Amino acid sequence: MKVGKPKLRVLITNWSLASRGGSELYVRDLAFALLKLGHTPIVYSTELGKVAKEIREVTIPVVDNLATISTPPDVIHGQHYDETMTALLRFPGVPAIYVCHDWYTWFDKPPRFPRILRYVAVDQTCYDKLVYESAIATERVRLLLNFVDLERFKARASLPAQPKRLLVFGNQTQEFPHLAALRKACEGAGLTLDALGTDVGKPCDHPEDVLGQYDIVLAKGRAALEALAAGTAVIPYFERSLGPLVTADRLDHLLTHNLGARTMTCEPEPDAFAQALLREIGRYDPKDAAIVCERVRGMCGRDRAADEFISLYEGVIAEYKNREPPDVNAEGLAAASHLRELVLSIKKERATLQDENRQLLLAHDSLRFQMEETERARQAYAEHLSAQLSDTQVQLSVKETELTSIKNERNMLSDQLSTKDAQLTRINTSLGWHLLNSYGRIKYRYLLPVYRTLGLSRYITVGRSRSQQSGDD
Structure with missing residues (x-):
């Protein structure tokens, strides 16, 4: 001034x-x-x-x-x-x-x-x-x-001969498939790619402290201009769109369009987008970037x-x-036109809101009906399960009674078996048993063949039957 x-x-x-x-x-x-x-x-x-x-x-x-x-x-x-x-x-x-x-x-x-x-x-x-x-x-x-505020954004030291660190910078940057493809391509090329911005959960309040730490910055508009003033190489970028590496011979054209939409081409395919970026990185020239930085700081x-x-x-x-x-009348007409647009905008917004409200009410009623149907079905199913549970409990009670009876019967038979085992043990250990046992072996080994020879087998049969009735062997 x-x-x-x-x-x-x-x-x-x-x-x-x-x-x-x-x-x-x-x-x-x-x-x-x-x-x-x-x-x-x-x-x-x-x-x-x-x-x-x-x-x-x-x-x-x-x-x-x-x-x-x-x-x-x-x-x-x-x-x-x-x-x-x-x-x-x-x-x-x-x-x-x-x-x-x-x-x-x-x-x-x-x-x-x-x-x-x-x-x-x-x-x-x-x-x-x-x-x-x-x-x-x-x-x-x-x-x-x-x-750009040149006092805030100082020019960094000279760029390296080959780029190593890249930054995607912008508040509207999101983790789209295109950004994932860029990460993969940069990793394959041995490059580090970071992303800063509100929509990636990494807001940057002081970009002047950050931009100079990178060799190439992907950004648009004001952010791209700040990166140029900081001395980094810049490639115009926004979501699915990519522009050419900013070089001295392209600078005037790119600045005239604010490094914005007209400087970029949309590439819907993520892999092709990543390959286009690698081609632009291949044009990296630290000397040319220094010339660009000097001109930006002189003009902007x-x-x-x-x-x-x-x-x-x-x-x-x-x-x-x-x-x-x-002209009071002209200003009045302009003010009336503005108010008319506001009224129309409000009416349109109100109609949109009313329509959305109707849709929400219909959706609410439908959801409420579904919830009621679901609740009725749940209650019916719960009653069915409760009846099944009652039947199962009755059956379980009957089975438990039967099991108890079986256990009691088993215990009784076990007691009887124990008694018989004790009796058998006493018999087996008695003197009479040992004598009878010895007599039986003599009888069947020596006497039986003689009786058969003499034709006296019937006495043996009668005697055997009596012996069986008396418990002898």
Whole structure:
């Protein structure tokens, strides 16, 4: 900023200041630079959090309600549709610029309002969105490329001749099959691959302390730019999309597109994706990476971007002062159009919620009916099992009674057997038994053959029968 010019009160809006996303850190770093240059940045968002705390810790006011600001700003630096319109309606008579950060998100739709005198695109993709989809006149659109805090991100020492460590860096990085394929390919090539980011469960609050520890970083947008400023080789990357290794001859084109979607090609097949990465790693050149780092640090510094924004602010303020009095009717129409969109959005959201609620109620009723049927079936089955258990218990009781009777009978027979064994033992050990036993052997060995010879066998039979009746052998 030139000496002698007044300090500016700049109200910066953003969708959120909760997590460390691209636009959140853009706001933080720009606010830091404005404060450093003696200006008064004020930051507004309806969703505060970690980044809001970082901003406020350096004494920059951060609010989630514009009613707390008693003095109007000199200029509104708008980011994101609803927040920008809220600031414009809160502070009539204050000119504004609008910065478009994203091609896809609905909340980065550029608002149409008479006091927005300039629109800024952070890359060529957003420029095309403003000009070709939003009917913003080209003379009102500026292309101001993304920037990096060079004081925070120091250049690392020279890269090694061959890469060893790779980092996948981004809050939206997830453990997709593509990332698994990258890990496998890098392991096969003798490379170490790490992943940092919120969605992989490893948030990184201080990337300036980490990026320089790696030889190649896979990232997009602001994260990729920070890695380039730190002196690492960079390959644009996002989920299933991959770009070329950033080299000196490609640098201008890649920066113009913010190392984003237009610099990458989607590869749906994980193995082919991994092979494409290995090809880009094969182009690794530490000398060329050093040239890229030097150029990035010369072109993309935060302070240089802050000077460009201050010049833009001053131009917008001067232009607004020299214009005819504000067209109240035009602003009213713009405000009405904004409110109409909000109402339609709310109605659409309400209809969607009502439909979802109906679906949930139907699902709830169906689930309740299934639970009731299941409970009835469970109770019937429980009763069936209970009846079976009762029958089984009765049968078991009968069997136990029978078993007891059998045991008693067995015991009685065992006692009788013991008695007979005792009797037999007494007989076997008696003198009479021994005499009878000896007589029997003589009788059958010597006398029987003589009786048979003399024809007296009948006496033997009679005698044997009598002996058997008397217990003799």
